[in-house]
Amino acid sequence: MAIIRFVLGLLAVILFAGAAALTGERIAAPGVPSASDVRAARNLALSLAGTATAEGPSEITASRAEMESAARVLMNGVPRLRIAPRLADDALAVKANVRLSGGTWLSGGLRIAESEAGGYPEISGNLGVLPLPSFVVEPLLGLAHKAAEMRAGTRFPTTREAILGFESRDGAAHAVLDLPRGLLKGVSKLAPSDDAIDGGRVNRLYARTLASLGDRPLDLPDVYASLFEGAPRNGEAARAHARAAMVAAAMLTVGPRAARLARGAEAAHHPEFPVVLDVSLAGRADLAKHFALSAALAAAADPSIGRALGTWKELDDSLAGGSGFSFVDLAADRAGLRLGEAAADPARAGQLASRFAAGAPDLLPLSTLGLTEGISAEVFERRYRNISSAEYAAAVARVDRALDTLPVMAR
Known part of the structure; x- marks a missing residue:
């Protein structure tokens, strides 16, 4: 019945x-x-x-x-x-x-x-x-x-x-x-995998770059330059390498858990690898983390997710106990998203390989370091009302115009 x-x-x-x-x-x-x-x-x-x-x-x-x-x-x-x-x-x-x-x-x-x-x-x-x-x-x-x-x-x-x-x-x-235990890891496997980043490639790039750079203070552009050493310059091969490089950079900068953004990378990750290296961007370790994680998110998933997460993080920081809303952090987020988007684009991934092969290009304009930081929730609401207001959109547009001045950030 x-x-x-x-x-x-x-x-x-x-x-x-x-x-x-x-x-x-x-x-x-x-x-x-x-x-x-x-x-x-x-x-x-x-x-x-x-x-x-x-x-x-x-x-x-x-x-x-x-x-x-x-x-x-x-x-x-x-x-x-x-x-x-x-x-x-x-x-x-x-x-x-x-x-x-x-x-x-x-x-x-x-x-x-x-x-x-x-x-x-x-x-x-x-x-x-x-x-x-x-x-x-x-x-x-x-x-x-x-x-x-x-x-x-x-x-x-x-x-x-x-x-x-x-x-x-x-x-x-x-x-x-x-x-x-492990349920969340299992749930992550439900995401579409037809275009997943190759975890084996990620781990090889991670290990190679770790051995090449060693355990010393590093600038983030040098990390990417090492990851793109010998990278393919054309088509899908260039895209596959560039996307894997974005995740490997996040592993080196933020920590090995970033391997979850690639298929199978975390399962094969060697436990003896260090948790995180001493990497900075424009002299700040926090900006390197913002940039590298945003780039990996954009390369592995929808860039809109990275944009939302970056904004939410700054809003949370504006409350008591946080460091305040930072447009400098937001600039690093948005710069990383641009690099990740380029890595995911077959027409642009090869260009990234060429740019990094020529040296370690600037990834964040020095002008963005003068943007406002430490904004409390009350001050943010008084100046910008909310994240959908014209005032906030104008502030973000100023960040994007600064990023437009860097050749590697060109769209």
């Missing part, structure tokens, strides 16, 4: 999903995330990541305000996504809209409700206006679980194994999760 109900429910989804998706609830355009939104999202993400490193089950709590802050940050980084968490006395409902090609919005949602018997909650949902009861959602979750395991080639817990309890009280959602 359960199989018959599932088949009937699945048929209903197939027959009516198209019409239902177009008539589902539309979520209003998101607000601009503030510094406090970024801090709340960061803390929530750290709490969730902490459950994957805990020994045994652990509880995670998220207030409605925290979830709404995280939603604003997420939508800022993924403009085609709109998400609205809603908390009731006994349930958490998450509505979502995704903009498809052609401008069509697909709408849906999940509802996680307390179980009368306690423990694993009741999970239902909807696709547009079409309800998806739990007897339909549960088998679909099972299918998604199997598909994820097949794609990643690793074992994932089922929802019943991962969610041991749920309740909504005092304006917050409380869940008891049992997530295995």
Whole structure:
């Protein structure tokens, strides 16, 4: 009987999903995330990541305000996504809209409700206006679980194994999760891999450059020049080398964990390699880290992700306990993104190899070192209002004009 109900429910989804998706609830355009939104999202993400490193089950709590802050940050980084968490006395409902090609919005949602018997909650949902009861959602979750395991080639817990309890009280959602160690690494394997950076090439470049430069103070341009030594100058071979060089530079400058940006690099990474080298840019180690990580992100993924992460980092720094919003750091981020974008472009990757073969070009204009730093959240809001304002756009444009003066940054 359960199989018959599932088949009937699945048929209903197939027959009516198209019409239902177009008539589902539309979520209003998101607000601009503030510094406090970024801090709340960061803390929530750290709490969730902490459950994957805990020994045994652990509880995670998220207030409605925290979830709404995280939603604003997420939508800022993924403009085609709109998400609205809603908390009731006994349930958490998450509505979502995704903009498809052609401008069509697909709408849906999940509802996680307390179980009368306690423990694993009741999970239902909807696709547009079409309800998806739990007897339909549960088998679909099972299918998604199997598909994820097949794609990643690793074992994932089922929802019943991962969610041991749920309740909504005092304006917050409380869940008891049992997530295995290494889950986050396994989840990263779900990303599309057709155009992944070759981890073996990354590790070879890393080891070669480490042996060549040695454990001494280094300028970041010299690191890239070493990584591009003997690099191909044309076509896909040049692109493959340049992208691998971006990740290897991040490993040398930020730390070996940057190897996660390449396929298989972290698994093959030798444990005796040092954690990080003494690398600076324009005399500052922090700028080298900003630059190298941004370049690796742009080479491995969508550059818009790197731009969003750099902005969020500065907003978080503007709050108490941080070093303040820094347009110098932002300049290093945006310069790194440009280099990473060039590395990912077959028409420009060979040009990078030629430029670095001719020497170690400047990667950051000296004029950017005079930009404003140490801006508190209050001062930032007074001067620029928010990261979507015309005032902030003008400040970023000044940074970009400075970067335009460097030949290696030319677009």
